[in-house]
Amino acid sequence: MKRLSDIRHLVIDMDGVLYVGERPMPCLTEFIAFLRRQGIGHVLATNNSGLTPTQYAAKLAGMDADVSPDHILTSATATAEWLARQYRPATRVHVFGEDSLREAMTDAGFVLADEGVEVVVASIDWGVSYDKIKRAALLIRGGARFVATNLDPTRPTEEGLVPGTGAIVAAIAVAAGVTPVAIGKPEPAMFELAMARMGATPASTATLGDRIDTDMEGGARAGCATILVLSGSTTREEAEAYGPDFLFEDIVDLLRCWQRQV
Numbered sequence: 176m177k178r179l180s181d182i183r184h185l186v187i188d189m190d191g192v193l194y195v196g197e198r199p200m201p202c203l204t205e206f207i208a209f210l211r212r213q214g215i216g217h218v219l220a221t222n223n224s225g226l227t228p229t230q231y232a233a234k235l236a237g238m239d240a241d242v243s244p245d246h247i248l249t250s251a252t253a254t255a256e257w258l259a260r261q262y263r264p265a266t267r268v269h270v271f272g273e274d275s276l277r278e279a280m281t282d283a284g285f286v287l288a289d290e291g292v293e294v295v296v297a298s299i300d301w302g303v304s305y306d307k308i309k310r311a312a313l314l315i316r317g318g319a320r321f322v323a324t325n326l327d328p329t330r331p332t333e334e335g336l337v338p339g340t341g342a343i344v345a346a347i348a349v350a351a352g353v354t355p356v357a358i359g360k361p362e363p364a365m366f367e368l369a370m371a372r373m374g375a376t377p378a379s380t381a382t383l384g385d386r387i388d389t390d391m392e393g394g395a396r397a398g399c400a401t402i403l404v405l406s407g408s409t410t411r412e413e414a415e416a417y418g419p420d421f422l423f424e425d426i427v428d429l430l431r432c433w434q435r436q437v
């Protein structure tokens with residue numbers, strides 16, 4: 176894929192791409208409108224499991240960007256969808272995480288339980304405790320499948336890099352002696368679910384993101400073209416050393432270039 180005009184589907188990261196924290200990129204409204212007008216399928220995919228798709232759609236609506244919750248995949252909803260493809264409805268699942276993850280699991284038809292479960296799903300838990308880690312580890316040692324929404328070791332904040340989902344999941348993994356299956360980026364599962372939702376194939380799809388280790392690596396592993404923007408956590412030096420298929424300052428730069436090709 177050499178030209179932007181060959182791209183028919185996009186898997187788009189949100190933070191650092193469409194907005195930075197609470198600040199939308201200057202052309203966000205126009206960018207989303209351009210994708211819709213050109214019929215370019217898009218799924219917004221984030222490793223963050225703390226908000227539901229409806230909450231993300233509301234955040235974007237507050238930035239004047241019109242995105243349906245159906246076009247948003249969080250690592251929580253992706254994990255629920257992935258599990259729903261292999262487990263029957265009403266399968267008993269233990270959730271180690273926040274309400275948004277519990278909601279994703281019950282929406283997918285699973286029954287939440289603390290014993291007799293087939294699966295332990297783990298993600299960030301702001302109220303992590305010894306007892307919660309113990310419960311999850313014992314269930315896994317008892318034979319439950321161990322699945323993590325993602326394994327991001329840290330999260331960037333104003334205070335610096337703070338523990339992410341992977342740091343917490345690691346405590347359970349060590350205690351249980353089992354490595355979890357992970358769904359979020361850079362695992363291909365997240366991209367495969369996004370493509371399935373768009374009816375897309377890797378040949379027509381690109382990943383658009385600001386991180387090399389998740390957005391670029393994951394997209395590349397799934398066979399997609401890679402579009403890296405410098406509005407988030409990657410420097411130009413790092414970007415050029417990696418060598419994505421397309422490199423832009425930000426979505427303003429990307430949109431300007433894309434509009435010239437259609």
Ligand SMILES: [Mg+2]
Nearest residue numbers: 188190191385
């Ligand atoms: Mg990002």
